[in-house]
Structure formats: C-alpha cells, structure tokens
Amino acid sequence: MTSTLPLAPKALHVRKATEDDLPRLLDIHLGAYPDPRGLASRRRSLETNAFGGLDDLYVIGRGERLLGHAFLYAMQGWFGGRRVRLGGIASVAVAAEARGQGIARALIEHLHAVSHARGDAIALLYAFRYGFYRRLGYGPVTPLHQLEIAPSAIPAEWTRAARGAMRSLVPDDHDTLVRIYEAAAARSTGWLARRPLLWEKRLLDENRLWFIAEDERGYIAWTAEQREENGPTRLIVHDLVAQDDDAWRVLWGHLGAQKDQVAWIEVGVAQDDPALFALSDADMHRPGLPRMEHPLGIVHAGPMVRVNDVAAALAARGYPAAGAGAESALIVGVGASADRATPLRIAIENGTAHVTATDAPVDLLFSDAAVLASVAYGGVRPSQAARTGLVTARDRLTLGRADQLFAIPAFDALDPF
Template identity: 25%
Template sequence: MALEVRTARDEDREAMHHVGQQGFAARPADYDEKSDRSATPLDRRLVAVEGERIVGRLAVWELGQWFGGRQVPMGGIGGVAVAPDFRGKGVATALLHQVVAAMRERGEVLSTLYPMNHTLYRRHGWETAGSYPEQSLDLRALTALPKPSRQIDIRPTAEGDLLAVSRLHEDVSRDEPGNVFHGSVFAARRLLGYAGIQEGYVAETDGAVTGLLILTRSDAPKGDQGFYTLSINQLVAADLDSELALLRLVAAHYPVAREVTLVVPPHAALTTLLGERDLRPAGQGWSWMTRLVDAAGAVAARSYAAEVDVEVHLDIEDSVAPWNAGPHVLRVKDGQGLLEPGGRGDVRLGIGRLASLYTGWAAPRRLARLGLLPGAGEQDLLGLDRTFSSRTPWSRDFF
C-alpha cells in the first residue's frame, strides 16, 4: 500500500501522540488533549499514513533566527517520529522532503532542528551549524555573586507580560547569531513558562521589564543530598544588574537544590563572575543542524558587514530542493546579499555545507583543508570568510 504524506487533521491527534510516545518515551504517557491543542497548530504538522494507520509524524515551529542582526524566517522542526515497524522504509525521508516544500511555500527560508540522527538529516541537506552550550553549575557558586548596584524588582510572570518579554528577548538576541526569534503566539508563549510545569519570573527596573527567568524543577539524582535540581530554560537580561537579580533568585534555592543547568556561551557575563571550573559541560552535548530551504531567499534575508564586497561562483548540490541546485553567483555589497543562478560554478559544495558556512559555524579555510570545498581558490576562501565569519552561532532555545 502506498505511503501518503499529508497535513494533520483533528482526528489524527491521538494517533500522532502514540507514534511520538513510541519514539521518545521510556514510559509512554496518556494522551492529554488540552496540552496537545495548545501545542503546534495542525496546519504545521505532517503525518505519514499507510492505509488508515499513521506511521510517522513531525511538526514545524514558526520561528526565526538572527543572522547579521536580522530576523531570518525559520521553520523549527521537532517531534520527528516513525512507528518502530516502519523504520528504515523511507517514512522519515518522505516527511522531510514534503516539509521542505511546505516551508518554502510559507517563506521559511531556513530550517533548524536538534537531531537524534545526524546521518538521516545530513543525507537530506541539514548540517551542523551551531551550538546549544548547556552547562552544569553548583548552586553554591551563585550564592557568592555580587548584589545588583540598584533596585531591581522580581515578580512572577503574568499573561500581560508577553509583549514585553518578547521585545526583551528580541533586543538581547539580535546580536547573537543563531539565537531564536519567537514569531508566532504559540512560540512566544514559551517565554512565559508553562503553568504547573515551570516557574517564570520577570525583573523590573523602574516599572519596565528588564529580565526574564524560566525555571524547571527535576528529581535529584540518586544519592544527591538535594531534594531537586533546577534547569534554567530562559535567562534574558537587558543589563548586568537585572541578570544578577535573577541569578540571586536561583541561588536562593540552595541548599534544598544543589545543582542548576543552564545554556550560556563562553562570552556571557556569568562566565566572568565565576571560577574557571564552576561551569561544566552538561546534558547530551547538543548542537543544532540547519538547512537552507531557499538558498537565494536565505542569502537575501540576512545582513552583512557594510565593508564586504565579494563575488564567489558556487556550484550547489541539492537533491531534495532542485530550486537551490546548480551554478550560482554569490554577491555581497553594501550590507546586502544576492544569490543568482548562473556563473562558472567554481566552488562545489552541498546545500548542508553552505548552511554551515551561512551561520558562521564552519570556517571556509578549514573546510578547504579537509577537502570539503573542491575548486575553491584563495580569493574564494577569502570572500566566503569575509561574508559569513561571525561570533560562534549558538541558541538558548531548545525545540
């Protein structure tokens, strides 16, 4: 029987949940209709169906990522799951091919995901393109942080804070390449925390929201002296005083809790306030993968350093999205980028490799040394480096 990939329907909800539990849960949970209806809208979910049975599913968050100080429309893929007896039969492939076309129709020029299977996604055009620098920290280290230099008020988040915290998140993230923009209401609501699951707090300075903290509690590891551990899902602050006030709130959980995990890059303010061994890598070492859904649209959507003036002739391979494939000329000038069909096709690369350059994750010269940019000459490498070089891309958001 032929496999069909289509948009999810209301009557598919429980079956999608069942497939997801088979894919991700050690102890499957019952279907929660209220939670499901508050999640990704059905028109942004795909299912793979054989006969009347749903054998695969995925969802796409309506998001964006910051590159060059601009929001680039991005489809955040999550929850890719296939029924155990249908794995290895092309179900995930069919879903991914269909979702690339769907994202292009919606104008989502990038797609980013957190992979469980790098080989699968790499085969279809995604490539490692940024980090999720999760760290573990003994709460005692936070108790020694200095006090804010001025009055910062802390209170729980409320429904009316959504616009203010969204603007704060945007203002802080725009200069951090790879950070996520919460475009839709469904995505933005994550910035308030989920009632009964997370604790949300805002920092206020003279009545204005200047910080956001979202905390989750988890069971303490066996043998740990604490009653629970903490995870910081969001820590966004407009200034150091607001960040210190929020971190001191986290520290106030000690000694009932002994450990906190958080996502923090090496250049963050917190790393300058702690001992060099206080922060330790944690979690599963996640990195995210990105795909250029519409390569020309992605190049045009971001901005570039005003002094960059380059032209590089590319030959792009993309077996999933033929509109990206073939010889193209990359031109960047006056802060604007253009990728047009044609040219000599000097530098040969796959669409995933181009994505890793686009975000600033990969260094052109290193790729060339590894033989991964065949045809690239000195001027090509210099041009690609000037175009895409940036601070290491990272994201504080997991989806």
C-alpha cells in the same frame, strides 16, 4: 489536500492530519517516543502545543493505512539581526511495521517542498539520528554547552551589582518581557520569535520563577529542584535574557546571590558565551576524571539546519555592515568542484545581501548545501569548515573575507521543539 509521491514505494501519499486520524497517530507516536507521557498528554500535544497544532501535522500513508506523521511548524528565527522565516520539523515518527522502507525520507522531502513553496528560507529540526538528516541536506550548528556550576563561582562584583536591581515578575510585565526578549534575540543566532501561546505556556508553568531587572533591560527564569528529599537545591535556568552587557552581568549576579540556598546552577550557553572566562572554581571541587580534572558541564549538539534554496537563504539573513562594498563581494559555489558549481555573487549593502548569478570564478566553494547551511545559519565560520576540507577558498585572504562576511554569533537555542 493530498499529494501523491510517485517516486516513493507503492504510491505513498501525504496530507494534513485530521481529528479522525488521532487514534492511529497516537499508536505511532507511542511506538516512536516511548517516554512516560500518557495517551491524554500525547493527544493534547498533537492537537495543540506551544509551537502549533493539528493544522501543522502531516501524515503519510499507503492506501487507507497511515504509516507516519510529522509536524511542520511555521516559525521565524533571528539570524544576523534579522527575522527569517523557517519551517520547524518535529515529532517525525514511523510505525514500527513500516520502518526501513523510506517512509520518513518521503515524508520529510514532502515537508521540504511545502516549506519551500510557502517561502521559508530554511528548515530546522532536532535530529534523532544526525547521519540520516545529513543525507537529507541538513548541517549541524555550533555545539551548545550545558554548564553545571556553583553559584559562588560568579564574580562578587556581579553579585553586588544585582543587589536591589531585580524584582519578581508582576502580571503587567508581559509586554516588557517580550520587548526585552526581542531586543536580545536580534543579537543572537537561532532564537525563535515566540508566538503568544508559547509565552503563555512558559508563564503558566507553576514551577518556573521569573525575575526582571528594575531598569527593564533583562530578565531571568528558573526552576528550583531537589532530586532527593532534603538534598542540595539546583536551579535550572530556562531564560537568561539581557539587552546589553551590563544587564547580562546583573542577571548572572542574581544567580550568584542564591549561593546560600543553592548548591548548583544548570544553565545552557552558546559556544562563544564569555561567562566561563569570569567564573572561579565553577566545579567547586567536584570529582573529575584523570584527563578532565575540572568538569564544568557537558557539550551537546543543537538542532540541524537546511537551506531550502541557496540563493534565497543567502539573501534572507542579515549581515555585518562593516566591510561592505564591491571590493568585499564574494563569489560562492556549492558542489564537489568549482567547475561544476553554479557561481553566485554575494554583495552586502547596509546589512542586506544582494545575491546574483554570475560567470565569475568561484572564490569560496562549499562541498554541499548542508555545509553552506552550517556556515550561513549555524554559526560555523568558513575558516572552521575549511579546516575540515568542506570549504575551499581561493586563498587565505579570501577565507578571511568570508569570515567577515558570514560573521554571526554561535548558535543558541532557548526553545527546543
């Protein structure tokens, strides 16, 4: 179905992509993403990939000429212990001759409307330019850490605990992997519900090695690589998934057991991951900088998140059950000032938010919906946002209550798309 965008320049229109569009879309894709992939690989990615396929691909054009494309995947992710429907936007591309004409904005705003109409609480994307998407209502999530550590830095007691506790994956372990993943995801923020094709592509990667705990409470997957012949071996960790803290230490211990064969381990962790507290000499005397003597990796930005509807998004995620009750309810608003915001009352019962309109004075004011998205779905605490001036609370006690109500682990991302 084609929809006309009357406010876009010269009657831009958006519709689902078809097979006949692919030659033109490959030209656009190649111009927007000039990486080493060939046309055959790009075509396969547009037709079917681990997150969706051609039926999820939208094109924007003027008349008969296509000017851009983007995916809108139907996804679910875990937030506050609950699976939340979300629209995953990816592969946004505009033809070189059409850039700077509002094409990308028009296409993305259309995808927002589609996502909202089908019941997605939020939209999620990996931004090429954060400023552009911030103007479209997206807020950042908490930063991610990519550690580069020596395996000998992992505590010896963890490594001892891993002896005899791990085994290689066998074909019958598929359902167990899914069960472990979903149990761990419920304790995390931002992990995606993996569709079968995503699992299949991960498991069929011939360079990815999988190991599962004998008690089936955790698993780990990595790729070993040498960047030069006979050079030091690195482990690139893809999944480190544990149902509980004991299993988590065993998985880290399994990494530590590789110290005689492996020089460095690269592993991504969320901002609040406690592993760094336990590591010793993680940099293994790697040269640092005058103001950074012991580099342990890099900090990088994750995806951006946007709420499709404030009230619906607030109600969709899970919440801590502690402190629930009428006395813990908060009146929140979104806007430049409290008198211009529409107050919403949030009350928590058994981990579920009940969101209703109210005439009561606002307790907690978000400067805009992007800031609310960062707090409600991105792992940012209200008190952190308040330090930047983007959240205003009635008083410090109210801000503490808000931190309790919105409490959620820092954002993590195992499956960038």
